[in-house]
Amino acid sequence: MIMMLHTNSQFVKMIYIMKLFRLVLLFLCIPSFSRADQWRTFKYGDSIKCMIAADHAVWIGGESGALLYDVEKDSFLRVTKEINGRGESLQLAGAIVRDIAVDPRGRVWFACWDRTREGLTGAGITVMDAIGFTSFEESGMLPSNEVYALCADPQGRIWAGTGKGVAVFDENQWTIFTTDDGLYRNDAVEIAVGPNGRVWCGFWRGVNAFYDDHWWRWERKRVDYVYSILPGNDNRIYCATKGGLAIYDGERWEFALNRGDLRKRLISDMTQDQNGHIWCAWGGLEKGISVFDGSEWSQLTHRNTNRGLANDRAIAVASDRYNRIWIGDRDGAVSILIPDGAPDVAVRAMNRQNPSHGLTRGFKNYDSQIDERSKIAISVDKRVSQERYIAAAISQHQENEQEQQNEEPSAPVLPAPAGDATVQFKITTPIELESSTAAAPFTTNQKLLEITGGIAATNTQLAKIEVNGFEAKLKPAVDFGFGGPPIYPFEATVLLNNIEFIHIEAFDKNDRSQGFRNYPLQLQGPSKETTKPSIRFIKPVVTDEELVAVRSGGGPIEVKMTSANKGIVRGLVQDDSGVENVLFNGQEVEYLVEASPTHLEEGGMSGGKNVKFFEHRFALAPGNNRFRLQIVDIFNNVMEIPMDVRVQKALADSMFYDRNYALVVGIDDYQRWRPLANAVRDAKGIRELLRNRFHFPPDNIYELYNEDATLDGIRSAFGAIAKADHDSRIVIFFAGHGQTMTTRDRPKEGFLIPSDGAMPDARTSMSDAAASWLSMKAITELISQSKAKHILLVLDACYSGLLTAKRSAVFGDFREVGEEIGFGEENALTADFLRLSALEAVEVITAGAENEEALDGGPGGHSYFTGLLIEGIQSGEADLSKDGVVTSEELGSFLSYQVQLATSGRQHPAYSKLPGFEEERGLVLFSLAGQDTILTSMLPR
Numbered sequence: 001m002i003m004m005l006h007t008n009s010q011f012v013k014m015i016y017i018m019k020l021f022r023l024v025l026l027f028l029c030i031p032s033f034s035r036a037d038q039w040r041t042f043k044y045g046d047s048i049k050c051m052i053a054a055d056h057a058v059w060i061g062g063e064s065g066a067l068l069y070d071v072e073k074d075s076f077l078r079v080t081k082e083i084n085g086r087g088e089s090l091q092l093a094g095a096i097v098r099d100i101a102v103d104p105r106g107r108v109w110f111a112c113w114d115r116t117r118e119g120l121t122g123a124g125i126t127v128m129d130a131i132g133f134t135s136f137e138e139s140g141m142l143p144s145n146e147v148y149a150l151c152a153d154p155q156g157r158i159w160a161g162t163g164k165g166v167a168v169f170d171e172n173q174w175t176i177f178t179t180d181d182g183l184y185r186n187d188a189v190e191i192a193v194g195p196n197g198r199v200w201c202g203f204w205r206g207v208n209a210f211y212d213d214h215w216w217r218w219e220r221k222r223v224d225y226v227y228s229i230l231p232g233n234d235n236r237i238y239c240a241t242k243g244g245l246a247i248y249d250g251e252r253w254e255f256a257l258n259r260g261d262l263r264k265r266l267i268s269d270m271t272q273d274q275n276g277h278i279w280c281a282w283g284g285l286e287k288g289i290s291v292f293d294g295s296e297w298s299q300l301t302h303r304n305t306n307r308g309l310a311n312d313r314a315i316a317v318a319s320d321r322y323n324r325i326w327i328g329d330r331d332g333a334v335s336i337l338i339p340d341g342a343p344d345v346a347v348r349a350m351n352r353q354n355p356s357h358g359l360t361r362g363f364k365n366y367d368s369q370i371d372e373r374s375k376i377a378i379s380v381d382k383r384v385s386q387e388r389y390i391a392a393a394i395s396q397h398q399e400n401e402q403e404q405q406n407e408e409p410s411a412p413v414l415p416a417p418a419g420d421a422t423v424q425f426k427i428t429t430p431i432e433l434e435s436s437t438a439a440a441p442f443t444t445n446q447k448l449l450e451i452t453g454g455i456a457a458t459n460t461q462l463a464k465i466e467v468n469g470f471e472a473k474l475k476p477a478v479d480f481g482f483g484g485p486p487i488y489p490f491e492a493t494v495l496l497n498n499i500e501f502i503h504i505e506a507f508d509k510n511d512r513s514q515g516f517r518n519y520p521l522q523l524q525g526p527s528k529e530t531t532k533p534s535i536r537f538i539k540p541v542v543t544d545e546e547l548v549a550v551r552s553g554g555g556p557i558e559v560k561m562t563s564a565n566k567g568i569v570r571g572l573v574q575d576d577s578g579v580e581n582v583l584f585n586g587q588e589v590e591y592l593v594e595a596s597p598t599h600l601e602e603g604g605m606s607g608g609k610n611v612k613f614f615e616h617r618f619a620l621a622p623g624n625n626r627f628r629l630q631i632v633d634i635f636n637n638v639m640e641i642p643m644d645v646r647v648q649k650a651l652a653d654s655m656f657y658d659r660n661y662a663l664v665v666g667i668d669d670y671q672r673w674r675p676l677a678n679a680v681r682d683a684k685g686i687r688e689l690l691r692n693r694f695h696f697p698p699d700n701i702y703e704l705y706n707e708d709a710t711l712d713g714i715r716s717a718f719g720a721i722a723k724a725d726h727d728s729r730i731v732i733f734f735a736g737h738g739q740t741m742t743t744r745d746r747p748k749e750g751f752l753i754p755s756d757g758a759m760p761d762a763r764t765s766m767s768d769a770a771a772s773w774l775s776m777k778a779i780t781e782l783i784s785q786s787k788a789k790h791i792l793l794v795l796d797a798c799y800s801g802l803l804t805a806k807r808s809a810v811f812g813d814f815r816e817v818g819e820e821i822g823f824g825e826e827n828a829l830t831a832d833f834l835r836l837s838a839l840e841a842v843e844v845i846t847a848g849a850e851n852e853e854a855l856d857g858g859p860g861g862h863s864y865f866t867g868l869l870i871e872g873i874q875s876g877e878a879d880l881s882k883d884g885v886v887t888s889e890e891l892g893s894f895l896s897y898q899v900q901l902a903t904s905g906r907q908h909p910a911y912s913k914l915p916g917f918e919e920e921r922g923l924v925l926f927s928l929a930g931q932d933t934i935l936t937s938m939l940p941r
Contacts, residue, residue: 039308040336042347047284048328051269051318054102058320060328061097066110071320074346079128081112093135094123101150101158109158111147122146125160132489136174139601142167143176149191151199159199161188166201182215183208194231195250200239202226207239223253230270230278238278240267245280245292256292271319281314284330288312310335422460423506423515424485429453433502433519441520442502448578448610449494449502456488456506463509467492468502495578495634496521532639533575533631536603538613570615572603575633582614583630589616653694653927656837657790658727660696662687663717667736669706672759678856679735680705682796682866686733689870694926696731709736711754711772718782728788729924735866738797740850741770750776750850752797780916783842790837792888792924793844793914796865798853833885839922842914843888845895848907855907865909868898876928888924 045064052059058069065080081095094112101109112123112135122145124137138145146163153159158169165178165186178186184206191201199210207223209216228240237248244255245267267290268283278292288301288309302309310333318326324345325337336345427434429452436442454472456465465472465488472492494502505516572595573579582589592614599613600606618627631639653660666683668676687703690696702717721730737753751773758769783791847854847865858867869891872878878886878894892911899909913920 038338038344039305040338040345040347041308041310042334044328044332044334046332047330048316048332048334049097050099051271051316051326051328052100052102053271053318053320053326055321057102058318058326059100059102059108060316060326060334061100061110062328062332063096063115064332065092065095066097066100066108069345071322074343079110081114091126091133092123093126093137096120096123098148099150101152103152103158104154104156109150109152109160111150111160113146122163125150136169137598139597141174143174143178146187148187148189151191151193153193153199154197159191159193161191161201163187166191177210177215182217184217190226190229192229192231194237195235200229200231200237202229202239227283228267228270230272232272232276232278233274234272234276238270238272240270240280245278269316271317271325273319273325274323279317279319279325281317281327284313284315286312287314289314289317289327308335308337423456423458423462425504425506425515425517426455426457427451427453427519428455436519436521438520441522443522444496446496449496451490451492451494451502454490454492454504456490457485458488458506458514459485460508460514462488462506462514463511465490465492465504465506467504468494468499470494472504493578530635530637531576532637533573533579533633535571535573535629535631535639535641536605537569537571538599538602567620568615568617569629570613572599572605572611572613573631573639574608574611575631575637576610578610578634579612579631580634580636581632582612582616583628583632584616584618585628586630589614591615653729653925655834656925656927657729659724660690660694660700660729660731661721661724661788662690662696662701662731662733663704663721664690664701665704665709665714665717665734665736667706667709667753667755669755670737670753671756673737673753673757676736678861678863678866679796682735682862683733685860685862685866685870686731686794689873690731693873707755709754710756711774714752714754714774715782719785722782722786724786724788726787726789728790730786730788730791731794731924732783732791733794733796735796735863738795738854739770739773741766748850752776752779752795776915780914783914784916789840790922790924791842791914793842794869795844796847796854796863798848833925836887836923837925840917840920841888841922841924842917842920843924844912844914845888845892846910847899849910852907855903858902864899864902864907865895868902869895872898873926873928879928884928886926886928891926 044060044062044067046062048060048062050059050061056071058071060067060069065078068077068079069075070077079091081092092110092112094114096113096115097110098113099111103109108128110126110128112126113120114123115121124135124142124145125147126133126135136142142160142162144162144164147160148163149161151159155170160167160169163186165176166183166188168175168177177183183201183203185203188201188203191199194200194209196211201208201210204225206217207226207229223239223241223246226239226241230238232238235250239246239248247254247256267280269281271279273279276294280290280292282288282290288299291298291300300309302312309327311329311331313329313331314327315330316328320326322342323339324342327335327337329335336347338344430442430449431453433442433449433451451467451472454465456462462474462477465474470492472490475489475491477486477488488506500521502519502521503516504519506514508514569584573582579592582592592612595603595605595611595613600608600611605611627643629641629643664683664687666680668678668680670676683703683705687701690701691698702720704713704717721732724730734752736755737757739751739753740748741751742748751770753773756772758764758772760766760769779793783793847863854863854865856863858864859871860867862870869878872891872894873886878891880890880894889911892909895909896911899907
């Protein structure tokens with residue numbers, strides 16, 4: 001006992017010494033900074049995604065839009081997604097900014113995203129010029145709205161890494177590069193411009209560099225899984241990769257490892273300070289900031305900086321012109337390390353509130369239409385005095401007013417409104433209107449006049465601007481604090497019908513006039529036209545809560561299934577004189593706005609004037625429903641479309657099966673075989689699909705993962721689901737290793753490997769190892785014990801194709817893929833499926849052929865096979881006949897085509913009846929309608 005106590009005492013001392021030693025090491029790893037260095041912190045908003053430093057500014061992007069820090073003015077300005085009353089974006093195309101780039105002309109480019117019910121969705125690119133904003137979307141410009149990375153090269157070209165290739169903007173046009181041009185993949189997640197203007201693109205697999213009009217590659221085994229690229233001040237390229245921090249000196253790659261950490265967790269962002277040190281953020285993990293001086297690593301944390309660093313979840317980092325280090329974290333906090341002698345950063349205002357100054361969208365085709373000398377001074381690199389801009393606008397207005405007073409003393413003048421004329425107006429588009437006088441009035445033969453470049457300058461806060469008595473679209477004021485009055489941009493559309501003036505008047509929040517201006521016109525108002533408006537229906541996105549009403553040309557309107565008795569109709573309406581209103585059963589539709597480029601693309605229109613987009617939701621009742629859609633123009637011409645909708649019960653799963661059972665097996669961790677990455681995730685994804693989409697009771701889903709998925713465990717689970725009665729449906733899913741074996745005694749046979757399966761080696765023969773595996777023959781025997789009428793076996797494993805039947809299954813007579821259901825066919829359709837559900841079926845869908853491996857890299861972090869299966873069911877794309885029910889045959893056909901397409905022909909899923917059950921003529925059915933749903937058809941009357 002005494003010896004035991006003595007030994008324990010020594011052990012405690014050893015532990016104490018080791019802890020003390022770790023503290024010393026931690027102290028030694030703290031970067032050496034001056035005592036005069038100081039920290040500043042403030043709250044940006046929600047999670048930060050990126051940071052960049054330009055010559056005169058620092059930009060921060062993330063879940064709360066973009067935030068500009070003006071280095072010279074020591075002030076902040078926020079840029080966000082703002083939606084006006086018509087549903088149009090005034091600033092950013094999306095609420096989330098994933099990356100930012102500043103080009104040599106001073107324009108700022110934002111990669112925009114939005115968060116929806118489905119998760120993050122791309123919203124395209126927004127570019128901010130000195131005057132305003134415009135956006136590029138997938139409709140005819142970008143290859144994809146999913147933009148992951150942006151950068152600008154010295155020639156002024158913008159490089160964008162998208163989900164469908166690398167897009168380059170140059171001279172008002174986009175050029176697209178894909179794998180056909182030499183890229184490793186089409187989804188560039190990082191992009192940067194290095195020495196000599198070379199453009200570097202990083203992918204989940206590999207790196208490309210573009211120079212001499214050619215894409216160059218490096219072997220994946222050297223530079224793989226690239227998360228961040230930093231062109232260094234030392235003419236080196238730094239890449240954060242799966243294998244560590246890769247450094248390219250122009251000839252070869254070398255790796256700098258941070259004591260093994262880089263092999264486990266990848267760097268999300270890097271910057272280089274003026275001393276040549278590389279600062280690394282760790283993707284929001286609890287690791288703080290790592291600093292690499294070229295040979296040694298050091299660490300900054302919340303603790304060793306005495307809480308100067310807001311927290312250790314850094315995700316973005318940048319270094320500005322004063323060598324201040326800006327660090328953003330996933331919680332939305334910004335920490336700034338200010339070196340001794342560098343200017344301080346005024347963060348007090350940001351800590352009190354997050355100012356949001358409205359900026360406006362004012363240019364389209366900026367390269368050819370905007371004079372550089374007239375831009376408002378918000379450009380980062382090219383600056384023009386805001387005071388001079390406002391003064392010039394007001395001076396021009398005063399000169400025009402004086403010219404009118406001197407030359408036309410007898411010109412008719414409208415009565416002056418009440419209040420002081422404290423507002424100065426200027427029209428930039430159409431520019432001819434600005435110079436109109438009574439002697440030389442603005443002349444036009446158009447029926448409508450669009451004012452898209454109106455400006456009102458005043459120190460009074462305006463609430464609205466009216467043009468000829470109608471309220472204009474007033475945009476947020478632009479006020480940059482230069483001492484001049486704020487500028488209120490506005491737009492308006494004026495009906496030119498026997499009028500002599502364009503009368504523009506501004507009002508404050510109390511509806512008091514603050515000034516007006518008259519612009520003389522010379523025109524004859526349009527005669528009353530009698531042409532009715534036109535309409536194009538647009539197919540809405542299918543949701544679980546709505547029906548979809550669509551009409552293609554003059555054909556029938558298709559309405560798909562829903563889990564609520566509501567419909568939705570949307571489309572484009574157009575009229576030469578202008579659409580005044582859209583009515584549904586005599587009531588104004590819920591949503592009517594000017595058509596955006598996206599709306600025009602959806603409706604198959606390349607352009608056009610006076611086009612509006614409408615959308616409306618309506619209630620449906622069982623039986624016949626009658627509706628009337630009316631489009632009214634400004635001359636009261638009416639286009640009327642009567643419609644009939646017949647509603648009946650839908651094809652729910654409960655019509656086919658009394659009970660549902662499932663066995664879900666996923667194995668990542670094997671006792672003797674190499675581990676897998678996604679098998680458990682795949683199995684749990686299928687479990688959620690069965691539980692949430694098809695309402696499998698949780699108690700009827702048997703789950704086996706990793707160490708529980710032994711050979712005995714799997715056999716026992718098969719026995720548990722064998723209790724299902726005849727009117728039941730069973731789904732069996734396996735994700736894990738598969739193996740084949742051929743001997744003299746028997747032909748090639750396939751096996752599924754349980755977690756405790758043996759591995760053939762020098763001491764264990766193939767036959768002995770196979771005794772611990774689950775053979776395809778054994779699976780057939782286990783399944784045959786069940787009385788359930790419908791059983792579907794889904795195998796996401798290598799070599800699983802051996803389980804498919806040696807000859808094709810026999811199928812009934814089904815519709816061709818994509819054929820629409822006509823009015824009155826619902827009863828026959830229901831009878832067809834009821835007959836199929838009564839016939840027995842035991843079927844199998846395998847991830848590949850008998851000699852193929854199952855590949856990872858599919859949607860949602862799943863394998864290609866499982867990811868596309870889940871996606872096809874959730875989206876309804878697997879319903880090839882568009883009848884609301886996915887059959888096992890359709891699912892097999894869908895997966896065969898989509899997986900081959902996604903894997904470039906390396907994997908061929910197979911569908912068949914299970915060997916021994918080839919003569920059974922039934923099909924396993926999955927109703928997309930869910931429970932208590934309706935199926936409808938809509939036709940014009």
